[in-house]
Amino acid sequence: MRYRPKGHTVVPDTQNAPDTTIEFLYLSEPDMIAAGVTDMAACVDTMSEMLVDFKRGDYRMAGVENDLHGAQIYFPQESPFEGMPLDGPDRRFMAMPAYLGGSFQTAGCKWYGSNVENRKIGLPRSILMFTLNDKDTGAPLAHMSANLLSAYRTGAIPGVGARYLAREDARIVGIAGPGPMNRTSLEALVAVRPGIDTVKVFGRSQGSIDAYIGWVRENFPGITTVEQVDSLQGAVEGCDIVSIAIPSPSGVDHYPYVADEWVKPGALVLCSAHLALEESLVQRARHVADARSIYEAWGAELPGNAHDTVGIWGMALVDRVRDGRMSPEQFEDLGEIIEGDTPGRTSDDEVFVYSVGGMPVEDVAWATRVYRNAVERGIGTKLKLWDKPALA
Amino acid sequence: MRYRPKGHTVVPDTQNAPDTTIEFLYLSEPDMIAAGVTDMAACVDTMSEMLVDFKRGDYRMAGVENDLHGAQIYFPQESPFEGMPLDGPDRRFMAMPAYLGGSFQTAGCKWYGSNVENRKIGLPRSILMFTLNDKDTGAPLAHMSANLLSAYRTGAIPGVGARYLAREDARIVGIAGPGPMNRTSLEALVAVRPGIDTVKVFGRSQGSIDAYIGWVRENFPGITTVEQVDSLQGAVEGCDIVSIAIPSPSGVDHYPYVADEWVKPGALVLCSAHLALEESLVQRARHVADARSIYEAWGAELPGNAHDTVGIWGMALVDRVRDGRMSPEQFEDLGEIIEGDTPGRTSDDEVFVYSVGGMPVEDVAWATRVYRNAVERGIGTKLKLWDKPALA
Numbered sequence: 001m002r003y004r005p006k007g008h009t010v011v012p013d014t015q016n017a018p019d020t021t022i023e024f025l026y027l028s029e030p031d032m033i034a035a036g037v038t039d040m041a042a043c044v045d046t047m048s049e050m051l052v053d054f055k056r057g058d059y060r061m062a063g064v065e066n067d068l069h070g071a072q073i074y075f076p077q078e079s080p081f082e083g084m085p086l087d088g089p090d091r092r093f094m095a096m097p098a099y100l101g102g103s104f105q106t107a108g109c110k111w112y113g114s115n116v117e118n119r120k121i122g123l124p125r126s127i128l129m130f131t132l133n134d135k136d137t138g139a140p141l142a143h144m145s146a147n148l149l150s151a152y153r154t155g156a157i158p159g160v161g162a163r164y165l166a167r168e169d170a171r172i173v174g175i176a177g178p179g180p181m182n183r184t185s186l187e188a189l190v191a192v193r194p195g196i197d198t199v200k201v202f203g204r205s206q207g208s209i210d211a212y213i214g215w216v217r218e219n220f221p222g223i224t225t226v227e228q229v230d231s232l233q234g235a236v237e238g239c240d241i242v243s244i245a246i247p248s249p250s251g252v253d254h255y256p257y258v259a260d261e262w263v264k265p266g267a268l269v270l271c272s273a274h275l276a277l278e279e280s281l282v283q284r285a286r287h288v289a290d291a292r293s294i295y296e297a298w299g300a301e302l303p304g305n306a307h308d309t310v311g312i313w314g315m316a317l318v319d320r321v322r323d324g325r326m327s328p329e330q331f332e333d334l335g336e337i338i339e340g341d342t343p344g345r346t347s348d349d350e351v352f353v354y355s356v357g358g359m360p361v362e363d364v365a366w367a368t369r370v371y372r373n374a375v376e377r378g379i380g381t382k383l384k385l386w387d388k389p390a391l392a
Numbered sequence: 393m394r395y396r397p398k399g400h401t402v403v404p405d406t407q408n409a410p411d412t413t414i415e416f417l418y419l420s421e422p423d424m425i426a427a428g429v430t431d432m433a434a435c436v437d438t439m440s441e442m443l444v445d446f447k448r449g450d451y452r453m454a455g456v457e458n459d460l461h462g463a464q465i466y467f468p469q470e471s472p473f474e475g476m477p478l479d480g481p482d483r484r485f486m487a488m489p490a491y492l493g494g495s496f497q498t499a500g501c502k503w504y505g506s507n508v509e510n511r512k513i514g515l516p517r518s519i520l521m522f523t524l525n526d527k528d529t530g531a532p533l534a535h536m537s538a539n540l541l542s543a544y545r546t547g548a549i550p551g552v553g554a555r556y557l558a559r560e561d562a563r564i565v566g567i568a569g570p571g572p573m574n575r576t577s578l579e580a581l582v583a584v585r586p587g588i589d590t591v592k593v594f595g596r597s598q599g600s601i602d603a604y605i606g607w608v609r610e611n612f613p614g615i616t617t618v619e620q621v622d623s624l625q626g627a628v629e630g631c632d633i634v635s636i637a638i639p640s641p642s643g644v645d646h647y648p649y650v651a652d653e654w655v656k657p658g659a660l661v662l663c664s665a666h667l668a669l670e671e672s673l674v675q676r677a678r679h680v681a682d683a684r685s686i687y688e689a690w691g692a693e694l695p696g697n698a699h700d701t702v703g704i705w706g707m708a709l710v711d712r713v714r715d716g717r718m719s720p721e722q723f724e725d726l727g728e729i730i731e732g733d734t735p736g737r738t739s740d741d742e743v744f745v746y747s748v749g750g751m752p753v754e755d756v757a758w759a760t761r762v763y764r765n766a767v768e769r770g771i772g773t774k775l776k777l778w779d780k781p782a783l784a
Contacts, residue, residue: 018514026418026535029778058473062463062487071454071463071489073499081450081493085527093530095454095487095501097463101473107465109487109503111523113530122410124784127530127777131503131521135477138485138505138519143418143535145777180783383773385519385537386421391572392516 020388025371025380027144035374037148040184041191043366044159048338049102050365051160054291055335058101059361067297070096070110070360090114090125096360099135100368108132110146110363126150132367140385142371146363149370153362155184157290158243158270161354163192164337164344165288166241166268171195174239176232176256177246178203178212181272185243190220193241198225202235204246236262236269245272248311252276255311260284265349272356274311281351282320289314289355292333314355412780417763417772419536427766429540432576433583435758436551440730441494442757443552446683447727450493451753459689462488462502462752482506482517488752491527492760500524502538502755518542524759532777534763538755541762545754547576549682550635550662553746555584556729556736557680558633558660563587566631568624568648569638570595570604573664577635582612585633590617594627596638628654628661637664640703644668647703652676657741664748666703673743674712681706681747684725706747 027035036042053059062068073093075085085091097109112128119125128146133139162170170193175182178201190196199216203209209228216226229235236242236258248254255274260281263269269285277285289295292314299306299318307316320326334354337344345352374380419427428434445451454460465485467477477483489501504520511517520538525531554562562585567574570593582588591608595601601620608618621627628634628650640646647666652673655661661677669677681687684706691698691710699708712718726746729736737744766772 020514022515022519026775028776029782033782056473058476060465060467060476062465064466066466068463071460071487073452073454073489073491074456074458075452075491081448083497083527084450084452084493085491093489093491093499093501093525095463095489095503097465097485097487097503099465099467099477099485101476105475107485107505109485109501111487111489111501111503113499113525113527115528115530118529119784121529122412122780122784123414123529123531124781127414127532129523129532129535131523133485133505135475135505136507137510137513137515138507139515140519140521143521147781147783151783183783381775383418384420388514389516389539390421390425391539391543391575392511392514 020392022139022385023382024140024385025142025374026383027142027374027380029145029148031374031380032145032148032370035370035377035379037152037370040152040156040159040187042369043152043156044163044188044191046365046369047153047156047362048160048163050100050361051290051335052338053100053102053104054361055333055339060099061360062097065297067294070094089116096363098360098364100361100364104365104368105135106132106141106364106368107135108364108367110150110360112146130363130367132371142380144367144371149363149366151180151184153366154181154358155188157356157362158185158272158354159188159192161270161288161290161334161356162189162241162268164334165352165354166193167266167345167348169195170240172198172200172239174235174242175199175201175212176235176242176244177273178208179245181245182243183215185245185270185272186216189241189243190222194222197223199223200227200229200235200239202229202232232256232258233262238264239267240264241268241270243270243272244275246274248274250309250311252308263351265351268352268354270354270356271313275313277313277353285351285353286332287317287330287353288332288334288337289317290334290357291359292331294357294359295355312355312357313353314357317355412784414531414777415774416532416777417534417766418775419534419766419772421537421540423766423772424537424540424762427762427769427771429544429762432544432548432551432579434761435544435548436555436580436583438757438761439545439548439754440552440555442492442753443682443727444730445492445494445496446753447725447731452491453752454489457689459686462486481508488755490752490756492753492756496757496760497527498524498533498756498760499527500756500759502542502752504538522755522759524763534766534772536759536763541755541758543572543576545758546573546750547580549748549750549754550577550664550746551580551584553662553680553682553726553748554581554633554660556726557744557746558585559658559737559740561587562632564590564592564631566627566634567591567593567604568627568634568636569665570600571637573637574635575607577637577662577664578608581633581635582614586614589615591615592619592621592627592631594621594624624648624650625654630656631659632656633660633662635662635664636667638666640666642701642703644700655743657743659743661745662748663705663745667705669745677743677745678724679709679722679745680724680726680729681709682726682749683751684723686749686751687747704747704749705745706749709747
């Protein structure tokens with residue numbers, strides 16, 4: 001098998017003995033950057049396309065129901081065994097496999113370990129790798145550093161929401177939770193709404209707030225005003241777009257709470273983590289998710305009040321549809337809006353609440369694009385698996 | 393972080409700025425061979441040690457119950473989407489993550505795609521890769537070709553069984569199902585019972601039988617007699633060790649059936665695939681599994697008669713214990729025998745039926761040993777992930 005940059009089906013060569021050589025690309029983090037992994041505008045385009053493929057059903061994820069996030073290793077609170085990792089914030093390993101159709105036609109798996117202690121030695125809390133595969137033979141096409149891949153695909157999903165749901169003239173962004181999620185999210189927002197000139201930042205750690213504000217000043221010359229606000233209310237009031245990504249313990253009482261009167265007419269509220277909303281705001285807003293079926297699948301596995309267990313806003317919508325507080329039509333899907341099955345923003349005053357989850361098809365989509373760039377640009381280290389397999 | 397060949401915990405350097413460089417090894421299939429992946433005797437030793445770690449509980453697999461085989465992508469029977477892979481024999485992708493303690497202290501994930509059509513172009517039906525990781529930071533230690541890794545760890549498990557359960561003077565081996573599974577199994581049997589001089593082969597495809605017999609003649613000079621037999625009965629009668637690995641559809645009526653009178657006193661019957669046994673043979677034999685708790689975990693997820701759904705013999709044992717046809721003590725665990733908690737073979741006439749499953753900790757164990765060999769021998773291609781991560 002010759003080196004096939006775009007994952008085409010392998011056709012046997014009937015003239016000669018088949019060439020069974022398999023080569024694939026290794027892409028380090030610098031290689032990934034050179035291949036465009038931080039091109040947020042392209043990533044938003046890719047995620048828009050992926051959400052349409054997803055909505056059509058042209059994908060497979062793990063599990064007999066085709067809806068698993070992945071396979072996660074949990075560590076125990078304590079262990080009699082020397083050396084066994086113990087439970088802690090973000091202490092896990094996780095494998096996230098998927099296949100994606102459309103113009104992608106690839107399969108792949110993200111695999112990572114997480115440990116907040118990594119920060120003490122200058123490493124990110126998660127170290128992620130992604131393997132991209134030929135969908136037919138299963139042969140590896142590339143093995144790549146996936147920290148940026150993952151961060152950009154995650155940030156691009158709010159960007160797709162902003163493209164279809166934010167006011168065209170959006171200028172002021174509220175950032176609640178100045179973590180990595182809200183860095184790539186802001187990059188995506190600026191990519192789709194270049195008129196953004198003001199950012200208000202609320203956070204719980206002064207160090208993170210300072211770092212975030214410094215990062216905005218350094219990277220976004222078009223953002224002329226960056227200011228700290230002292231409450232969630234301050235990050236919501238007067239903003240055209242609000243991005244809320246504040247992790248919290250499970251249980252509705254712990255979730256960040258947004259009052260109706262804080263939210264400006266026409267605003268888009270992006271929810272990438274836990275959230276609770278005042279009932280009148282729930283009624284006033286339109287509710288759109290990146291991929292409704294995923295929340296429905298999660299909801300099917302959780303008894304009773306799913307939102308109390310999993311704090312992201314889409315789970316509250318599952319609960320509301322399930323118990324009749326909301327009609328199924330009120331829980332909208334962005335892929336349907338992108339496809340034109342239902343309208344996006346219909347007036348300047350419409351308020352949107354947009355739920356952001358995260359799923360392995362996003363990694364496959366962006367990895368495929370970055371990989372194809374790398375092949376075109378001659379980036380990466382070519383590795384040979386074998387000339388002829390020992391067992392065939 | 394400096395290159396740490398043995399997965400030690402990273403300790404922050406308080407004198408200087410931390411070195412955040414991450415490097416890891418790429419091991420192609422030829423590299424894996426050079427690093428000892430086909431050293432079956434060492435692999436049997438490693439699997440013996442792993443089964444003891446497993447029995448003690450010094451491991452983690454995926455899932456909240458710590459017992460998942462992995463995350464599998466299933467393809468549909470048909471699809472409206474152009475290019476989507478369709479269901480077929482072995483058509484799947486699978487990610488299998490695990491952590492293993494003991495002397496291993498590593499985590500890792502096997503990831504592969506399977507498609508029998510690969511055979512037409514000279515490729516194995518599955519193309520497997522394995523990533524080995526530092527258990528604490530999650531950093532990759534190695535990315536390796538895993539076809540041989542997987543085949544040898546799989547074959548070594550019957551070898552461990554033969555080490556503890558076969559007669560010391562075993563001479564005659566019956567092979568039912570001359571596929572790849574029974575190649576590495578025979579290598580393992582010869583490694584632990586060098587007196588083996590006769591092999592009887594039963595199979596459903598003359599091509600596979602011929603290839604198997606040729607392979608035995610070429611690779612095992614100590615095996616002086618290799619002959620084809622025309623029935624399962626012929627591969628069981630008179631044999632000291634019988635290795636049955638014949639895949640079949642679900643449903644007890646489809647499974648290969650072994651009659652009591654075929655089985656020689658003192659024989660070890662290795663079951664790596666579906667199997668049904670005559671009731672008096674069930675009563676006469678001792679029943680040992682590679683890892684009882686895995687069958688119990690599978691059984692807990694299957695209603696009613698688990699063996700009818702999953703044909704491997706260990707599931708029949710789960711059913712029998714569950715409905716009282718067998719006492720829990722009659723379903724033995726090899727790790728307990730290795731540890732000396734219960735005796736292994738106690739007489740020359742004792743008949744053993746040994747169930748072989750397969751689980752991701754086996755890959756972690758063998759990958760760790762082969763990786764450490766590679767580091768010691770200077771084998772492989774060193775790859776750099778980054779000098780300093782872009783996001784930390």
